[in-house]
Amino acid sequence: MIVAGLGFSSSATVDSLRAAYNAAAADHDVQALATVADKEGHLALASFAEGLALPLLFVAAADLAGQRTLTCSNRSRATYGTGSVAEASALAAAGNGARLLSPRHISDDRLATCAIAIGGHT
Template sequence: MIVAGFGFRSGATVDSLADAYKRARLGQDAVVLATVEDKLPLLQGLAGRMQRPVIGVSDRFMIMQDTPTRSEAALSARGVGSVAEAAALAAAGPGARLVSTRVISEDGQATCAFAIGEDE
């Protein structure tokens, strides 16, 4: 399963998320969109537009993920190097790997990363 994970600031819009997705996708489409549980409402707006299901990842599972990139804001707020990467990896399941590290939207408000599950 291919998962697009998202991290975003409070000022992000659905268009911010869509732009980050477009920049990160590398020719692939995600089957599922994911982010940290308390940020689901905005992501559900994009999911509705794209007709994709969403997964909310708990903070507990987020911090278990090893992310190759590091954002000081994400480390401070969530204890992970990248919320987008951690959400994608956690939602894709055990053994998942990143196919795209976090990419930032043009407006700087959202990030997106893609992961693929072991079953793909």
């Protein structure tokens, strides 16, 4: 499975999410979106996922900490114990043996990030 992981600020908009997603997913057949569970209920996220007609998977914060990421945000490291919520969410949701297809992409407004991972059994 190919998963687009999302990390974003509470002030991120649908446009923020779309910009990061479009930059990351341009060359990939994404099958699901994923982010950390504490982002559930974010209105822009729900609207964005609905617009893409993709399932939205929520990853427990504890499952992010063990993921090896290509990039490092100090805020992500302090809050979730991982260098990138987008990268770690994509990896965790894609399953065992997953690997990143590229580092995270950041929206122009810097409010959202997106990374793509592919599962090990794909």
